[in-house]
Amino acid sequence: MSSLLAVRELYVKVADRVLVDGVSVTVGAAESVGLVGESGSGKSLTIKAAMRLLPRGLKASGEIVFDGQDVLTSSRKELARYRAGDVGLIHQDPRAHINPSRTIGQFVTEGVVDTGQMTAAQAREAACALMRDVGIGDAERRMHQYPHQLSGGLLQRVMIVAALLPGPRLIFADEPTTALDVTVQSEVMAILLEQIQDQGRSLLFVTHDLDLAAAVTDRLAVMYAGTIVETGRSEELCARPLHPYTAGLLRSRPSTTQVRRLEAIPGRPIAAYEVGTGCPFSGRCAFTEDRCRIERPARRELEGREVACHRAEELRECVS
C-alpha cells in the first residue's frame, strides 16, 4: 500500500538540542493513525513539522513526503497549496486559534475563498451544510456570531468545519479534545470520525490518551523522548503491548471498573536531548540490563508490529 503521508527519519532541533529524534511514520489513504506520548515526547512537533509550522528557531531535517512531494523542500507556492487544500489542522485549544474579532462565518470560509476554491456564496452554503452535518443547529445564525458566544465544544466543531471545508485528504488533529469535558469529547470525536470515514480521508491523531487513540485509529505509534518505541494495529497494541513503556502507560492508568494499586513508572518523562547513548527508556524501565544503557535499540519487526526494545522477544510474556 502506498502511503499518502510518509515521514522518514524526521529530526527537529533547536540550536543543538534534539527534540524529535528520527521519527518515521506513515499514513495510508483513508487510514487513521494515532501518535501517542506524554509531554516532551515530540508528538506535537512531528505534526507541526509535517505542516511546516514549527516555531521560529526550530529546524526540521529528514523527509516528509505527501503524495510524492517532499514538504520540507517544497516552494512557497506548493506549500501554500498543500496547507490550503491537501491537509487540514485541528488544534487543541480552539479559542486560541480562532480570531476573536471575526465572525464564525468569516473564520470558516476565508481559506477557501482566499485560494479561489469557492466563491463567497458557495463557501457560505457549503459551510452551513457542513455545520449541520457536525451537529451545529441553526448554522445560519452561528455564522454571524463571534467566538466568545460559543462554548468550547461548539467552537471545536467550528474548527473541524474550517479544516474540512477545503476537502483535504489528510487531517492533522493535535489533542483536539483535551480541553473539553468527556461527554463533549465523545461527541466531537464521533463527529470527526464520521466526517473522515465518510469521505475516505486520512487522519493523523496526536494525543496523550492511549485509550482514546486506540478507539479512534487503525494504527498507533507510541512515542517516548522524541522517538517511536512501538507501532502496531491499535487493538493489538493495547491488548498486548510489546514495549515496556507502552505496557507501563497502560498499567499507570486507573480503571473505572476496578481498583488495584497502580503500577506507576518511576521517574518522569524525558525529552530527546536528555537521552544518553542507550535506550531512551532505560532510566525508567524495570527490565533494563547493561546492553540497554549502552546501545540504542533500533526499531524492528516482531509479530507483524514494530518495536524498539532489545529484550522484546524475551519479555513478550511478562510485559503484557
Added chain:
Amino acid sequence: MSALPRDEDCTVSPAGIDGAPVLEVRGLSKTFPVRRAPSHVALRDVSFSIARGTCLALVGESGSGKTTAARIIAGLERATSGTVVLNAARRVQMVFQDPYGSLDPRQTIGAGLHELLSLHGVRRRERAERVTKLLHDVGLDERHAGQRPKSLSGGQRQRAAIARALALEPALLILDEAVSALDVSVQAQVLNLLADIRERSDISYLFVSHDLAVVRQVSDTCVVLQHGRVVEQGPTADVLDRPEQPYTRALIDAIPRPGWRPGRRTDR
C-alpha cells in the same frame, strides 16, 4: 478556624467529636452576581459529609460547581447560604491543579517548609528534622530542599505542594484537580502517594476531579454535580457500577476504554 470570614448563616465549628464526620456540608448555595445579566448560580443546596479517614470525590464537568464548593469549604470563598461544619481542631489545607502556580517561584522548597513550620510554632531545632521527614514522605529528598520550583518537574512540584499541605497536619486535605495536569505515568505515582499517606494517618480527603477513573481509584464515596446541583451520591463503587441517573451514566459512557467507540448524544 478559617482564613476568611464567612456570612453569618454559614458557620464553622472546630469542635472535635469522635465518630462524627470530619466535614459536614449542609444546604450550600452560591450565587455570583453578573453585571447587566441574571446572576450565575454556581451551587444550589449542596449537602454531603465526609467520614473521618475517608476520601470523598466531588465529580462533575466544567461549570458543575465542584471547584466552587471546594473553595468555600477551604474558606477561600464565601457561601451565599448553607453551613460548613469541620469537626476537627486542625484546619483544612488544599492542593491546587496548576503545578506551576502552587509554589512561590522565588522560594526554595526547603525554605518554604521551614517558613510554614515556624509559622505554626515548631521550634527551630525540630524544623530541619521535620522538613527532611516531610520531603521523604512525599518521595522527595534533601537535594530538592535547596531547589526552586523552576528546576523541578510537574510531578515533583505537586509532591512539594502536598508536602507543604501536610506540614500543617490537616484533618482534611482538599485536592482540586491536583493530578489532572500531570502526565499519566507521573499521575499514577502521585495517586499511589496519596493512598500511602492515607494509610499511615487519619487524614481525610476531599478530591475534586472530572476524571472518573481517577475518582474510582482514590475515593470511598462520591458526589456527582451537574450545574451546581447534586445529581447522585453514594459509595463510589455503587455510583460508578450502577448509576441511577442518566447524567452519571453519560459521564461514565463517555470515558474511553478498550472496545469503546465515541458516540453522539441522542438527547441533544
Added chain:
Amino acid sequence: MALAWSRVVPRAAGAGSPLLLVSGAAAGLLTLLAVVGPWLTPYEADATDVLAASQGPGAQHWLGTDSLGRDILSRALAGARLSFAGPALVVLISAVLGTALALFSAWHGGWVDRACNRLLNVMFAVPGILVAVLSSAVFGAGFWAPVLALGLVYAPYMARVVRSVAVRERHRGYVESLQLAGMSPLRIGLRHLLPNVFPILLAQATYGFGTALADFAAVSFLGLGIQPPEAEWGVMVAEGRSELLDGAVQQSLVAGTLIVVTVVAFNVLGAQLAGGRR
C-alpha cells in the same frame, strides 16, 4: 534588599539585548557620577571668577564658565547629586505608596479593587508638573515641596503596573495555600507577593526615575524647586537662559544635554527591564 537584584538583573541581561546593555551602562555611569561627582570637581562649584566669565570650552575650563565665571563642569558634577536625589526620592515615595495601594487592591479584589481603580483614574487626570508647581506655591519653593508632590502624582503609575501583576499572582495556588496556612495577609504581601512583583516594580521605577528627573528639573527651571546659587541641572538651564542672548550657549547646553541623556537612558532601561521579563 536581598530581594531580587541578583536575580532580576542577570535574567534581563541574559536576554542579551544591546540596547539593555548600553542603557544600563549609561544609567549606571550617570548614577555613579551623581554619587561621586561632587568630589571630582576641578573647581569649587560656587567659586566665582569674574575675570574668566562666560568663557567657551578651553584648557582651563573644559566646558567653559558661566556669566559669574563659575566652572560649568564643576557645577554640572556638583549639581548631579541634587538632580538625582530629587527624582530618586520621588520614585521611592511613589513606589512605596503605589505598591501598597496595588497590593491592597489586588488582595481584596471586588469592590475594593474597583474603588481603588476609580481613585487611580482620577489621579491620572492630574498633570504632575501642575501639582508640583502648586505645592511649591503653597508650601514655598525648595527641595521638599516638589519631591513630595511628584511622589504622590507618580504613585498611580506604579500602582497600575504593580497591580496588574499582583492580581495575577493573588490567585495562584501558592498565595492561597499560604492564606489557608494562616499566614497574615500583610506577611504574605511582604514576603511572597512583593518579591514576585519586584521585577516589574523595578522596571517601572527605573522608567519613572527618568521622567521624574525631567519634571524635577523643570520645576527648578521655573524657579520653584532648587534655588540658585545651589547647583542643579534645571537651575543651570534656567541660569544659562539669559546667557543665550549673549551667545554663550555652554551652560544651558551642558545641563540640558545631561538631563536629556539621563532621561533617555533611564526610560530605555526601564522599558528594556519590563520587556525582558516576559
